[in-house]
Amino acid sequence: xxxxxxxxxxxxxxxxxxxxxxxxxxxxxxxxxxxxxxxxxxxxxxxxxxxxxxxxxxxxxxxxxxxxxxxxxxxxxxxxxxxxxxxxxxxxxxxxxxxxxxxxxxxxxxxxxxxxxxxxxxxxxxxxxxxxxxxxxxxxxxxxxxxxxxxx
Amino acid sequence: xxxxxxxxxxxxxxxxxxxxxxxxxxxxxxxxxxxxxxxxxxxxxxxxxxxxxxxxxxxxxxxxxxxxxxxxxxxxxxxxxxxxxxxxxxxxxxxxxxxxxxxxxxxxxxxxxxxxxxxxxxxxxxxxxxxxxxxxxxxxxxxxxxxxxxxxxxxxxxxxxxxxxxxxxxxxxxxxxxxxxxxxxxxxxxxxxxxxxxxxxxxxxxxxxxxxxxxxxxxxxxxxxxxxxxxxxxxxxxxxxxxxxxxxxxxxxxxxxxxxxxxxxxxxxxxxxxxxxxxxxxxxxxxxxxxxxxxxxxxxxxxxxxxxxxxxxxxxxxxxxxxxxxxxxxxxxxxxxxxxxxxxxxxxxxxxxxxxxxxxxxxxxxxxxxxxxxxxxxxxxxxxxxxxxxxxxxxxxxxxxxxxxxxxxxxxxxxxxxxxxx
Numbered sequence: 001x002x003x004x005x006x007x008x009x010x011x012x013x014x015x016x017x018x019x020x021x022x023x024x025x026x027x028x029x030x031x032x033x034x035x036x037x038x039x040x041x042x043x044x045x046x047x048x049x050x051x052x053x054x055x056x057x058x059x060x061x062x063x064x065x066x067x068x069x070x071x072x073x074x075x076x077x078x079x080x081x082x083x084x085x086x087x088x089x090x091x092x093x094x095x096x097x098x099x100x101x102x103x104x105x106x107x108x109x110x111x112x113x114x115x116x117x118x119x120x121x122x123x124x125x126x127x128x129x130x131x132x133x134x135x136x137x138x139x140x141x142x143x144x145x146x147x148x149x150x151x152x
Numbered sequence: 153x154x155x156x157x158x159x160x161x162x163x164x165x166x167x168x169x170x171x172x173x174x175x176x177x178x179x180x181x182x183x184x185x186x187x188x189x190x191x192x193x194x195x196x197x198x199x200x201x202x203x204x205x206x207x208x209x210x211x212x213x214x215x216x217x218x219x220x221x222x223x224x225x226x227x228x229x230x231x232x233x234x235x236x237x238x239x240x241x242x243x244x245x246x247x248x249x250x251x252x253x254x255x256x257x258x259x260x261x262x263x264x265x266x267x268x269x270x271x272x273x274x275x276x277x278x279x280x281x282x283x284x285x286x287x288x289x290x291x292x293x294x295x296x297x298x299x300x301x302x303x304x305x306x307x308x309x310x311x312x313x314x315x316x317x318x319x320x321x322x323x324x325x326x327x328x329x330x331x332x333x334x335x336x337x338x339x340x341x342x343x344x345x346x347x348x349x350x351x352x353x354x355x356x357x358x359x360x361x362x363x364x365x366x367x368x369x370x371x372x373x374x375x376x377x378x379x380x381x382x383x384x385x386x387x388x389x390x391x392x393x394x395x396x397x398x399x400x401x402x403x404x405x406x407x408x409x410x411x412x413x414x415x416x417x418x419x420x421x422x423x424x425x426x427x428x429x430x431x432x433x434x435x436x437x438x439x440x441x442x443x444x445x446x447x448x449x450x451x452x453x454x455x456x457x458x459x460x461x462x463x464x465x466x467x468x469x470x471x472x473x474x475x476x477x478x479x480x481x482x483x484x485x486x487x488x489x490x491x492x493x494x495x496x497x498x499x500x501x502x503x504x505x506x507x508x509x510x511x512x513x514x515x516x517x518x519x520x521x522x523x524x525x526x527x528x529x530x531x532x533x534x535x536x537x538x539x540x541x542x543x544x545x546x547x548x549x550x551x552x553x554x555x556x557x558x559x560x561x562x563x564x565x566x567x568x569x570x571x572x573x574x
Contacts (some may be wrong), residue, residue: 007569050558057556062571067529071166071455072448075193076215092211096195097476101485102448103531105569106556110528116204117211148571 001033002063002084005135009057012049012142013093018058018134019045025126027134041113046123047134047143048087048107051055058134058143059071060123061086061107067124078120093119153179155461156243156251158233158398159259161194162184162447163428165215166454167257167461172223174462181225184243187284188230191215195447198310199266201293204229204317207283212554233260236402238421255423255461258399258411259454262429263446271364271373276385281392289387298321298383300373302361304331306475308389309344313479315387316352323372323381324353327360335475335486339508340522347480361386374463385411392445394430407432409442415467417457425461427453434470437488437519437537444473453460472537476527485530488512488537490518501551509551529555539574 020032026043027035035042047060067086069078077093080086088099095118100108111119126132135143155171157164160183168181189213193206199205205212207407222229228245235244236256243251264279266272278289278297297320301312304326315322324331330341331348345355359379363385365372372382394410405412405420409432417425428450432441449471456468474487492498492512496519500510507525509520511533517540521533532555536543543550557565567573 004571009546009566011505048555051553052558053560055568057558059569062569064571068448068534071451074447075211075213077211077293085529094196094199094205094211095481096297097478097485097527098195098448099531101476101487101530102534106529106532108528108531 001147004063004146004148005060005125005132006146007030007057007059008142008144009055011140012056013140014049014051014056015135015139016049017139018028018047019049021046021137022046022057022060024121035125035143044109044111044121046107046109046121048109051121052095059140061125062105063123064104068102068104069103072098072102081124081127083125083127085127086122087124087127088118088120088122091143093117095119153165153254153461154182154252155179155255156182156253157257157259158184158243159257159261159428160187160189160191160229161214161261161428162450163257163259163261163454163457165219166451167259167425167427167458168223168225170458171462172457174459176465179462182224182228182253183220183225184228184231184233184245184251185383186230186232186246187282187554189283191219192283194281197280197283198307198314200283201286201290201311202314203290204314221230228384233398236398238404238424241423253423255425257403257454257461258419258424258426258430259428259450260395260398260430262443262485263395264388264465265390266388266393267390269361269363270349271366271370272388274364274366274386275369276366277364277370278385278387278441280311280387281492289385292385293320296385299323299385299387300325300361300381300383301387301389303388303390304328304333304355304357305354305389305391306332306335306477307391308387309348309479310347310477311387311389312353312355313351316348322353323383325359325361325375326347326355326357329358331355331357333491334473335477335490336484336492337510337522338509339502340484340486341525343482343508343524344479344484347482351480354424355449392429392443394432394443399426399430407441409433415469416460416465418460421425425457429455431433435472435489436470436540437439437472444471446471446473448474448476474534476530482522482524483527484522485527486520486522487530487534488518490520490522492520497545499550503553511546511547511550513543516542518543518547526553532557 312324429445497513510522512520
């Protein structure tokens with residue numbers, strides 16, 4: 001069964017390390033110092049921490065079974081990869097934001113720094129890793145990898 | 153089973169993907185299109201016209217190379233279906249070929265509305281809904297210095313922007329007093345107008361083209377106000393209507409907004425399904441059946457048609473208009489009914505940085521929304537419209553810059569985030 005990142009707001013300590021780890025993981029060098037001191041453009045974090053103290057939690061793509069972003073994509077760039085996760089083909093994405101228009105979680109970001117075409121940016125479940133970077137770095141299991149219990 | 157699909161765009165691709173996700177390639181699928189092209193991305197046509205993207209680039213295609221082979225599709229491209237005999241279960245093509253089907257999907261899309269005016273058949277009068285037409289426009293483009301765009305909707309405004317930036321002196325003529333009437337309000341439309349003018353476009357509202365002037369080729373237009381504008385091309389972008397003659401002639405039930413289907417996307421004939429710009433769709437925000445010619449609805453309907461051909465009993469319960477666009481420096485997303493009747497509650501705000509948000513609420517349900525600038529959370533509102541979410545307790549937070557799941561009650565938030573609440 002496909003696992004997704006489960007969010008536990010009760011134990012999030014608002015450290016933002018998930019965002020840092022995400023940026024590093026999706027950088028050129030994957031070296032935290034290089035990324036934050038030198039790399040331009042710096043990747044956009046694909047998870048985002050919401051806070052309304054004392055509440056806080058990090059949220060990223062839920063990789064919906066019935067993903068509206070895949071269906072609304074204007075040229076097939078948003079698709080499911082061989083693992084079953086919803087990912088963007090960066091080569092073909094034109095940044096039309098149809099995916100943003102329909103994402104029921106509001107977790108797709110705009111990257112408007114490319115020369116010609118904008119780029120839709122979202123969690124890709126770290127294809128180079130067994131455990132996503134945000135989950136691994138989370139100090140208090142506020143993000144864990146788990147099975148989906150779907151509604152009926 | 154032999155499944156024949158008339159059309160090669162969103163509905164066809166969605167149906168193929170749905171069928172192939174469950175049928176182990178057991179069914180034979182034939183895709184028929186009057187256009188001789190690999191499935192392409194309609195929203196990119198304005199970019200294609202001005203050379204920002206070429207036909208052979210992957211991003212111009214609606215699916216990646218190999219799509220037809222991987223899905224074992226028979227394709228008949230460049231040969232139009234001319235008649236459906238629903239009793240014999242055959243489709244006759246323009247070439248004279250006849251195809252027998254077990255199940256048929258009629259997805260012939262929309263055709264441009266061209267008003268019956270003098271001069272519409274002149275050389276250099278173009279429409280803008282398919283690649284065949286846009287190719288003609290593109291070929292003529294290097295010799296076009298001045299163009300009149302008829303219709304200030306979503307296509308007309310995008311076209312005006314692209315042509316103006318490309319260097320064509322462009323006049324946009326809109327019958328109503330403002331642009332993008334269906335997708336924006338006065339304020340939003342005003343911003344778009346400014347952006348188009350900044351790009352060099354000339355915007356004329358409250359007037360219409362009465363006739364197109366010229367001997368063989370376009371040399372100008374005459375407006376209802378009496379004004380004449382000289383030009384060497386006219387682009388008609390008033391809108392699309394369902395391309396449903398073939399369905400009508402087959403004896404399928406049709407309404408004003410298109411071919412009639414049930415929630416399973418089945419037409420009045422049990423072996424024929426339909427979807428996309430050709431059908432009448434139930435609008436969840438205006439509670440009317442009408443044509444809603446947008447890509448996300450076409451995909452959803454195509455998918456449902458495909459699944460139901462394999463007896464999956466999946467329903468398409470309705471949709472609503474939604475659009476995402478960028479004109480000049482303005483990005484906007486709008487959804488639902490944005491110009492409501494008087495009894496609706498309206499929540500709106502103009503932000504200091506130029507952003508704008510507007511929400512239309514009826515009976516504690518969101519029925520429309522406009523986002524200009526800050527659009528990234530728009531989809532959450534799309535979900536609220538679709539699910540008829542009761543917004544009574546959350547609406548006070550809608551205008552907050554940091555709107556998010558944190559403002560929902562704990563149970564709703566956690567059930568949603570864990571995917572246990574639809």
